[in-house]
Amino acid sequence: xxxxxxxxxxxxxxxxxxxxxxxxxxxxxxxxxxxxxxxxxxxxxxxxxxxxxxxxxxxxxxxxxxxxxxxxxxxxxxxxxxxxxxxxxxxxxxxxxxxxxxxxxxxxxxxxxxxxxxxxxxxxxxxxxxxxxxxxxxxxxxxxxxxxxxxxxxxxxxxxxxxxxxxxxxxxxxxxxxxxxxxxxxxxxxxxxxxxxxxxxxxxxxxxxxxxxxxxxxxxxxxxxxxxxxxxxxxxxxxxxxxxxxxxxxxxxxxxxxxxxxxxxxxxxxxxxxxxxxxxxxxxxxxxxxxxxxxxxxxxxxxxxxxxxxxxxxxxxxxxxxxxxxxxxxxxxxxxxxxxxxxxxx
Numbered sequence: 001x002x003x004x005x006x007x008x009x010x011x012x013x014x015x016x017x018x019x020x021x022x023x024x025x026x027x028x029x030x031x032x033x034x035x036x037x038x039x040x041x042x043x044x045x046x047x048x049x050x051x052x053x054x055x056x057x058x059x060x061x062x063x064x065x066x067x068x069x070x071x072x073x074x075x076x077x078x079x080x081x082x083x084x085x086x087x088x089x090x091x092x093x094x095x096x097x098x099x100x101x102x103x104x105x106x107x108x109x110x111x112x113x114x115x116x117x118x119x120x121x122x123x124x125x126x127x128x129x130x131x132x133x134x135x136x137x138x139x140x141x142x143x144x145x146x147x148x149x150x151x152x153x154x155x156x157x158x159x160x161x162x163x164x165x166x167x168x169x170x171x172x173x174x175x176x177x178x179x180x181x182x183x184x185x186x187x188x189x190x191x192x193x194x195x196x197x198x199x200x201x202x203x204x205x206x207x208x209x210x211x212x213x214x215x216x217x218x219x220x221x222x223x224x225x226x227x228x229x230x231x232x233x234x235x236x237x238x239x240x241x242x243x244x245x246x247x248x249x250x251x252x253x254x255x256x257x258x259x260x261x262x263x264x265x266x267x268x269x270x271x272x273x274x275x276x277x278x279x280x281x282x283x284x285x286x287x288x289x290x291x292x293x294x295x296x297x298x299x300x301x302x303x304x305x306x307x308x309x310x311x312x313x314x315x316x317x318x319x320x321x322x323x324x325x326x327x328x329x330x331x332x333x334x335x336x337x338x339x340x341x342x343x344x345x346x
Contacts (some may be wrong), residue, residue, distance in 0.1 A: 123294030
């Protein structure tokens with residue numbers, strides 16, 4: 001049995017950095033349960049020369065094991081501890097594009113990209129497709145996608161990405177960003193923004209893009225699909241086919257305007273619970289059997305149990321216990337963030 005030490009990436013946000021060890025520990029435990037066959041043991045924070053790591057024990061890691069660990073949201077370096085020395089273990093993440101796809105956008109209210117990756121990882125690993133994490137080209141939907149942090153992370157993995165948001169400014173900002181980025185990086189692609197019309201009614205706008213991971217795959221017709229619909233998330237199942245997504249993830253805004261008119265005459269509703277309760281049935285219809293939905297939100301305004309109840313009412317099976325109860329962390333004085341995951345019965 002070999003002892004290993006995982007060094008986490010430094011986070012620009014100090015508060016998130018303080019939580020990153022505990023969050024990575026919980027994320028690793030989910031990966032261990034769902035994709036690594038429980039082969040890791042003694043997963044816990046450890047300190048080496050005053051530096052915090054996530055430690056664990058395992059029989060010699062296979063190349064596939066190391067490849068999966070390379071995609072943990074805050075993984076920076078992995079070492080095997082042998083006779084008091086740290087021996088580097090090569091990490092080769094799935095990343096298909098330059099990392100500034102995730103980091104270049106700066107704006108108020110942006111979800112930390114490490115947490116976005118964690119939410120996507122934990123949700124994908126909780127689906128029935130966890131064992132195919134490294135091989136399967138998943139289809140991901142973020143029904144409250146804002147300026148596209150989740151979409152970019154899905155593309156980074158080489159997965160198809162779809163999003164939906166009501167905010168016109170967020171839609172315009174993302175459409176401008178992604179098309180400019182693709183051109184500057186000389187990535188083979190086609191992209192256009194069109195109106196979505198049905199029965200002579202305007203339902204919203206839509207950005208559609210086909211993106212090549214490389215020139216050869218693009219020429220062969222194997223392009224990634226990116227779709228962003230500028231419309232109310234309550235109408236998500238009007239824009240996408242039922243049972244078409246492996247994973248749905250959403251970071252519900254924390255008491256600010258979001259993409260739903262569930263509040264009726266009051267205008268845009270500000271409650272994460274009302275958003276999830278009203279929208280989850282439609283979102284659930286878009287999931288494939290065996291797919292998983294992950295939702296994060298501010299526990300200061302909405303108790304965890306009520307979010308779980310809303311997902312269960314939508315016909316999903318919440319996943320609780322163990323590491324799934326260990327993701328709550330402080331974001332700032334007014335926000336304590338948590339996440340929950342629920343699966344669609346196969």
